[in-house]
Amino acid sequence: MLLGSYTGGQSKGIYLYRFDENSGQITPQPQQVMLSDNPSWLTLSADRHVLFAVNENGEGARDPIGRVSAYRIDPVHGTMRMINRAASLGTEPTHASLSKDGRFLFVANYAVSADPGGMLTVLPVGKNGALGAAVQVKTYRASMVNVERQSSPHVHSVVSSPDGRFVFVQDLGGDRIYAYRYHPERREAPLAALAEQPFTALPAGSGPRHLLFSRDGRYAYVTLEMTGQVAVLEHHEGHLTLRQTLPLAPEGFAGKLSAAALHFSPDGRFLSVTSRGDDNHLVSFAISASDGSLTRVDRRAVEGVEPREFAFSPDGRFVLVANQRSQAVKVFRRDPASGKVLDLVQSLRIDQVSDIKFLPQGR
Numbered sequence: 001m002l003l004g005s006y007t008g009g010q011s012k013g014i015y016l017y018r019f020d021e022n023s024g025q026i027t028p029q030p031q032q033v034m035l036s037d038n039p040s041w042l043t044l045s046a047d048r049h050v051l052f053a054v055n056e057n058g059e060g061a062r063d064p065i066g067r068v069s070a071y072r073i074d075p076v077h078g079t080m081r082m083i084n085r086a087a088s089l090g091t092e093p094t095h096a097s098l099s100k101d102g103r104f105l106f107v108a109n110y111a112v113s114a115d116p117g118g119m120l121t122v123l124p125v126g127k128n129g130a131l132g133a134a135v136q137v138k139t140y141r142a143s144m145v146n147v148e149r150q151s152s153p154h155v156h157s158v159v160s161s162p163d164g165r166f167v168f169v170q171d172l173g174g175d176r177i178y179a180y181r182y183h184p185e186r187r188e189a190p191l192a193a194l195a196e197q198p199f200t201a202l203p204a205g206s207g208p209r210h211l212l213f214s215r216d217g218r219y220a221y222v223t224l225e226m227t228g229q230v231a232v233l234e235h236h237e238g239h240l241t242l243r244q245t246l247p248l249a250p251e252g253f254a255g256k257l258s259a260a261a262l263h264f265s266p267d268g269r270f271l272s273v274t275s276r277g278d279d280n281h282l283v284s285f286a287i288s289a290s291d292g293s294l295t296r297v298d299r300r301a302v303e304g305v306e307p308r309e310f311a312f313s314p315d316g317r318f319v320l321v322a323n324q325r326s327q328a329v330k331v332f333r334r335d336p337a338s339g340k341v342l343d344l345v346q347s348l349r350i351d352q353v354s355d356i357k358f359l360p361q362g363r
Contacts, residue, residue, distance in 0.1 A: 052071075308323075
């Protein structure tokens with residue numbers, strides 16, 4: 001398993017650990033530490049042989065330039081060696097995803113400051129995994145609903161539809177999800193806005209963060225960071241329609257709200273979401289097979305602060321939570337049948353841990 005982190009404190013970069021699926025235990029010491037500035041989000045190629053890590057740099061960081069680093073992963077040992085690095089042309093890149101054909105990497109530049117503001121950058125990917133210079137940049141407009149957090153665009157994620165024909169960009173600063181048609185043959189401009197519906201407007205001040213599609217592509221699920229909610233949208237040919245919105249915190253909760261990560265369970269029956277701010281829980285929902293709607297089945301305290309990301313073990317018997325501000329990965333046992341998160345198995349200290357990705361079994 002690979003762990004990303006922020007490196008303003010004690011963390012050094014990307015960590016490679018072994019995870020025992022029988023016991024749920026992570027080895028006490030990493031097998032490798034790859035030095036890197038703020039590799040906060042990790043993206044693996046389809047064959048798991050190449051890793052792309054955004055370097056979430058910006059003003060005040062040791063390196064103020066937003067970048068993305070590419071690494072070759074050894075197919076036997078999982079160890080990494082650098083291929084190359086490319087500028088993201090923005091600041092604080094927080095997320096990246098590959099086109100379904102692996103030819104382009106879509107990078108979400110969050111950009112804390114208003115200048116240059118959040119943007120999407122498209123980087124070509126060579127056959128060996130090397131990143132080329134940016135070929136396309138997309139900029140956006142802020143909603144100004146929340147003056148403190150939405151005075152400029154903040155692109156938080158970019159995700160392709162399961163068939164790869166459409167690409168969706170979540171702008172927290174604009175309360176919008178932008179839709180593009182993907183044209184792989186256009187090497188210099190592979191993304192084209194949908195003329196009939198270039199964006200989907202979400203509730204004012206909600207702040208869309210991360211998005212996932214159901215396996216069949218009929219439904220999309222998005223965290224609304226600023227209102228602490230998860231939303232269900234129906235998808236058809238690049239068009240999204242809001243169908244359901246659910247709170248993550250309990251009724252009457254008066255603290256700070258902040259929805260973050262969301263992932264499907266390995267069997268696809270459940271969706272789990274992290275609720276940060278003053279809540280700090282992992283909230284799990286059963287997914288309706290008929291209409292994609294959500295029904296809450298569990299709320300489990302993460303036993304830490306700021307659960308930025310999490311990951312299910314490949315067999316679904318464990319869930320690992322990256323508690324960024326309490327400096328630890330928490331391993332919990334999980335019941336795959338009910339979707340409920342059970343007892344704590346292990347706590348592994350990692351300063352400013354931000355992401356968790358599993359490599360294939362047998363490495």
